[in-house]
Amino acid sequence: NTLAIRLDPAYWGELLDFYGGEADLRNGVIRVLHSLSFVDDPTRMLRAARLESRLGFRLDPRSEQLIGDALPLLKRVSGDRIRHELELIFREAEPERALCRLEELGVLEQIHPRLRCDEWLRRKYRALRRSRSSSPGLADWGLGDDDLPFLYLALLVYRLTEDELGRLLDRLNGPRADRDALRWLPELKRALPRLGKARKASAAARILRPYPARILAVAWVATNRPRLRGRLLRYQTEWRAVEPELTGDDLKEMGLKPGPLFRHLLSALRDARLDGKVHTREEEVAVVRKLLAEEGLLR
Numbered sequence: 001n002t003l004a005i006r007l008d009p010a011y012w013g014e015l016l017d018f019y020g021g022e023a024d025l026r027n028g029v030i031r032v033l034h035s036l037s038f039v040d041d042p043t044r045m046l047r048a049a050r051l052e053s054r055l056g057f058r059l060d061p062r063s064e065q066l067i068g069d070a071l072p073l074l075k076r077v078s079g080d081r082i083r084h085e086l087e088l089i090f091r092e093a094e095p096e097r098a099l100c101r102l103e104e105l106g107v108l109e110q111i112h113p114r115l116r117c118d119e120w121l122r123r124k125y126r127a128l129r130r131s132r133s134s135s136p137g138l139a140d141w142g143l144g145d146d147d148l149p150f151l152y153l154a155l156l157v158y159r160l161t162e163d164e165l166g167r168l169l170d171r172l173n174g175p176r177a178d179r180d181a182l183r184w185l186p187e188l189k190r191a192l193p194r195l196g197k198a199r200k201a202s203a204a205a206r207i208l209r210p211y212p213a214r215i216l217a218v219a220w221v222a223t224n225r226p227r228l229r230g231r232l233l234r235y236q237t238e239w240r241a242v243e244p245e246l247t248g249d250d251l252k253e254m255g256l257k258p259g260p261l262f263r264h265l266l267s268a269l270r271d272a273r274l275d276g277k278v279h280t281r282e283e284e285v286a287v288v289r290k291l292l293a294e295e296g297l298l299r
Helices: 021-027 044-055 061-076 079-090 095-105 107-111 119-130 145-157 162-172 176-182 185-197 201-208 213-222 226-237 248-253 260-274 281-294
Strands: 003-005 015-017
Touching: 015 021, 044 061, 044 079, 044 095, 044 107, 061 095, 061 107, 079 095, 079 145, 079 162, 095 107, 095 119, 119 145, 119 213, 145 162, 145 176, 145 213, 162 176, 162 185, 176 213, 185 201, 185 213, 185 226, 201 226, 201 260, 213 226, 248 260, 260 281
Parallel strands: none
Antiparallel strands: 003 015
């Protein structure tokens, strides 16, 4: 916004450039207009890093120094404005380039002292992008390009503790559905060792059932263990949809009254289906009768 074109007939098309903007464009330089630019609006720090990464430009030394001087002011910026700038970064072709530049400038630390852009994050972001067109990939999780900003954020915060994550989510004040989903991450990470030890499909499914699909997809990208990745994917593509053929109405027709027993019986039938112990309706009825006999409820 420092360049202008004259429209008066005598000087039509003449470029007005009082601040060397044309030279900066030619040389790939991003330069702020005045020394209070980042004081007036600290979110310009995030925009500068985003434009650097997109255009292949570089901040001039003076502008970079001004960012360093204004870093503490980021604490005064609302979380909504910080989140908006991060979302714009997450929509770039390679968000990690801007994020790593923000870490280099000290900006990422101001957003949260434990956020970092390192080789792990760069590798996971690349893996996430590859999964857009690979098989298995994001399509298996019912996810697409519109979900990338959420997934990029989830990987960025994946290594935070539960308390750290909670404080950051409260500050960024994102959509309630996103915050609620991200709060599952610490619990899911604690559950992954149990998932690796589970011997039956039913046990693995019970561990994973509480978690939203897009959070399981984050863990699928984040973990390096083939066994865990395989189980996460099988749950999403196979086990999640497994249900018994018998329903509550069938149990009522067998003379049973609705209550906690129904949940116990239907859960047992689902486990039996998952573990390959039953395949037909008749076999499910036999399992129900056996369970009722064990409970002393068979008439």
